[in-house]
Amino acid sequence: MNSSTGALAGAAVGDAIGGAAEGNTPEAIQERYGGFIQGIVPPFLADWRNARPIAPYHKGDGHITDDTLMTNALVEVYDTLRDHLDAYAIADHLVPLLIGEKRWIPEFESEALLLQRIFLAEKWMVARLHYGHIDPREAGVGNIVNCGATMYVGPIGIVNAGAPDAAYAEAIDVAGAHQSSYGREAAGVFAAAVAEAMRPGADLDTVIATALRLAKDGTRDAIEAVAEAASRVTDWRAGLSVLRAAVEPFDTVGPHYRAPARDARIPSRTKSIEELPIALGMLIASGGDYREAVLGAVNYGRDSDSIAVMAGSIAGALGGLEVVPQEWLTAVSESSRIDVTATGPVMASVARDVWAKDARRADVVAAGRSAYALIDAEAV
Template identity: 80%
Template sequence: MDLLEDKATGALAGAAVGDALGGAAEGNTPEAIQERYDGFITGIVGPFLPDWQTARPIAPYHKGDGHVTDDTLMTNALVDVYATVRDHLDAYSVADHLVPLLIGDKRWIPELESEALLLHRIFLAEKWLVARLHYGHIDPREAGVGNIVNCGATMYVAPIGIVNAGAPEAAYAEAIDVAGAHQSSYGREAAGVYAAAVAAAMRPGTTPSQVVDVALGLAKDGTRDAIDAVANAAASVTDWRGGLATLRAAVEPFDTVGPHYRAPARDARIPSRTKSIEELPIALGMLLAADGDYSESVLGAVNYGRDSDSIAVMAGSIAGALSGLAGVPRHWIEDINTGSRMDITASGPTMATVAREVWAKDQARVEARRDTLEALGAAPVPSGRN
């Protein structure tokens, strides 16, 4: 396994591990999590509610026990789109390739413990893709307008960061285009920034603080302000176990959901230039507080609660890209492979292969443009020529 494949696999397996660990805690406060599990979660645990089949509001999903959630299912579906298109994606790629997978491809759904269409597992904010693009025939570039503004378009775009490894600006632009089919406002913005953070983390030798600097350099409006506030707060956190409330307080002014995650505020998840999704800033804050350590970044995200699976996906993918596959505990990977009945390391090599093909096409496009610029007399004169 070369370095590209190693980092790509670390990013995607790292995201899946975070997803599976965080699923059990989703929607709960740190205090409730610690009461339920007799302390902090330190690995794979069972469902928060043992009667998960009839419990509300998460029924009938079997979260916990090493089961990945819709975050990983959507990420894998996007990998499959890349494997089909084998080039950069845009909003039309979502309409032409991702939506058909959601409504026509049966897969094993760990939380349902059965084979089913992806459509039967994804949340309403993702079902929006089907309603708008398949049934509504909306222009894919505008289809995200009107959807609730949440992390739905952000949680699965790590593959965009991989295919644009080392080029955060390009990852940002591609993710903003792709996410236009799904989200608007700060939900779309977060997707671009997250993809850029993964692209930065793929660069060898990058540090967590450099990843956050890239995010701050690209983020706009409330997303940037939220990341900045959480990053500043994380500077005083040496151990997430004592810093969960500090990070929550830093992001709270930008979060529309409010203090009760399962009872959102009336103005929750509507477009705004001053607000941000909670998940990405907190994920970056955990990355800083843990100094990039994979396990600590993910466990901090898991024990934060609220949308813990998506926070852990984002923290895990960035930390996994920084460390490579070796940073992701092998026993977690093996247990999640078993629990979810899938190989969570399989998507990394696929994305590495696709990335190489896309880079070759990018190089051909650059050379074609250079030839045009030279013909126009606009190309830079190479060093040593008069």
């Protein structure tokens, strides 16, 4: 339960701290905040209610964003089904949560449907699955390729704790309803990294090795390049540009995050999302330390909240809830009006039920194979 709570609370705290910096360069972040961000900060734009492109989102002040809202919704689906998920579970259960009931949205400071907060890439699922009745396994085709699916699949790693190959396969299936190409691939690799981090005896080296073993195409190349660069970084404060240079050949968004290149976010076998390799790089550069990895992700800028989610989730899974600073846990929970430690015990309970079902299924398979072997031997 401790690793489960560490993974989910660690992700939520990273999300809340990183939201304020999202979309900005390290230089702009340091100018705005008088140096590196060291914890929870106010919004980047003081007039966030009216200033584009932030309005109407209150990013900063410890508010969780859509990353955590989507993660919590996936936890609800797991809690309902108490079993492994697939693309059909997204269509039958997650999409109804997005459009069916209001809940507190910290960035709105009011209740609203999740649909009204999630980004266009997530609204795609509603359009394709609820209105278009597309086969859930193929619904992600045509969507922009980004980190949309990756940012919330941490629970898949928890339910497959210690079994990264199974986590990878389940996340690839689930993400098919949302993403294609390297966006889908990153979801599988991130879920596998969390599953490995949950394994007793795992460490950062085994997490990185697992990611490299399972990753395909440009995702693997990007992780390898950033990991190599990060191994030469002793302090992320001096290494932000080094990590950016390492991932840049694989990133389709381009140098201007708010103005993506024309060929951005389209399917490719040579490209990767930026967020996952950088999150792993920050973990390497910080030696797996939760606080430093999250702060490195936040001060990197660009998609800082999602990078911090991924780094925070893996660090939290490795170290447990105690590695997440208590002052951050308290402040984010109070500011967001949500207990960020509440989903961990839920997923731990779900995982125990799923593991019991997996054991029974394995017994059935073993019995069937034994019977087949007996029949085959008699036939001979």
